Amino acid sequence: xxxxxxxxxxxxxxxxxxxxxxxxxxxxxxxxxxxxxxxxxxxxxxxxxxxxxxxxxxxxxxxxxxxxxxxxxxxxxxxxxxxxxxxxxxxxxxxxxxxxxxxxxxxxxxxxxxxxxxxxxxxxxxxxxxxxxxxxxxxxxxxxxxxxxxxxxxxxxxxxxxxxxxxxxxxxxxxxxxxxxxxxxxxxxxxxxxxxxxxxxxxxxxxxxxxxxxxxxxxxxxxxxxxxxxxxxxxxxxxxxxxxxxxxxxxxxxxxxxxxxxxxxxxxxxxxxxxxxxxxxxxxxxxxxxxxxx
Ligand SMILES: [Zn+2]
Numbered sequence: 698x699x700x701x702x703x704x705x706x707x708x709x710x711x712x713x714x715x716x717x718x719x720x721x722x723x724x725x726x727x728x729x730x731x732x733x734x735x736x737x738x739x740x741x742x743x744x745x746x747x748x749x750x751x752x753x754x755x756x757x758x759x760x761x762x763x764x765x766x767x768x769x770x771x772x773x774x775x776x777x778x779x780x781x782x783x784x785x786x787x788x789x790x791x792x793x794x795x796x797x798x799x800x801x802x803x804x805x806x807x808x809x810x811x812x813x814x815x816x817x818x819x820x821x822x823x824x825x826x827x828x829x830x831x832x833x834x835x836x837x838x839x840x841x842x843x844x845x846x847x848x849x850x851x852x853x854x855x856x857x858x859x860x861x862x863x864x865x866x867x868x869x870x871x872x873x874x875x876x877x878x879x880x881x882x883x884x885x886x887x888x889x890x891x892x893x894x895x896x897x898x899x900x901x902x903x904x905x906x907x908x909x910x911x912x913x914x915x916x917x918x919x920x921x922x923x924x925x926x927x928x929x930x931x932x933x934x935x936x937x938x939x940x941x942x943x944x945x946x947x948x949x950x951x952x953x954x955x956x957x958x959x960x961x962x963x964x965x966x967x968x969x970x971x972x973x974x975x976x977x978x979x980x981x982x983x984x985x986x987x988x989x990x991x
Pocket of ligand 1: 816
């Protein structure tokens with residue numbers, strides 16, 4: 698196993714006191730104290746549950762690395778949140794032929810907290826997707842996918858870590874309507890994720906007053922928002938919202954290591970290098986290449 702090749706993007710976020718809180722919804726954290734909450738994230742697994750022909754990657758190696766990070770963080774008094782930017786399905790026959798069951802069971806064992814729904818989750822009939830939701834012991838999140846006028850998935854989930862309330866919203870590219878299997882998505886609507894994010898953030902602030910809001914997205918990262926023929930991605934999402942409405946976007950879909958150099962330029966990133974995430978309109982944007990790799 699080549700640990701360096703595996704890697705998940707890792708970001709330690711210090712959550713500082715200072716968020717406005719109404720009296721009837723007082724925060725459980727203490728002022729003037731920092732809390733270390735480490736977000737571990739992967740995206741675009743695409744059936745890579747076992748090692749490839751080069752002996753790289755695979756979920757057993759990913760589990761080892763996540764366990765190590767978890768132990769280190771927890772020993773230092775911090776907490777971990779493990780998120781996926783979606784597209785668990787499609788890419789390796791051994792996974793495809795089993796409807797990605799090994800991948801979802803592996804994610805359970807690694808301890809994922811939530812995932813964004815990716816376009817490739819619609820490569821199979823909807824009853825397969827429903828089965829996958831059952832297999833997973835973590836939520837599939839998508840605020841902008843509807844069937845018969847109702848959301849197919851929970852729009853968000855709220856986590857509490859050391860008294861810090863963290864809301865995670867799921868968003869999926871509206872390109873899924875074009876690139877998903879038409880046989881399976883005829884009855885499914887993919888609405889504008891930017892609009893849904895705005896609505897859900899307002900709802901979260903009104904009803905839950907979270908300290909941190911993260912979007913787990915499957916929309917793609919395009920430098921400076923130049924999305925070409927693709928639907929707008931994470932950069933335009935961050936710019937569309939009020940500054941800092943989202944603390945972080947954990948993305949997927951474009952399968953880039955989102956490591957920046959200068960303004961709106963991708964760095965020539967190699968595994969093991971330091972990675973500087975993108976920051977747009979007060980929102981930190983991360984994405985960890987693909988397959989559990991960086
Ligand atoms: Zn995708």
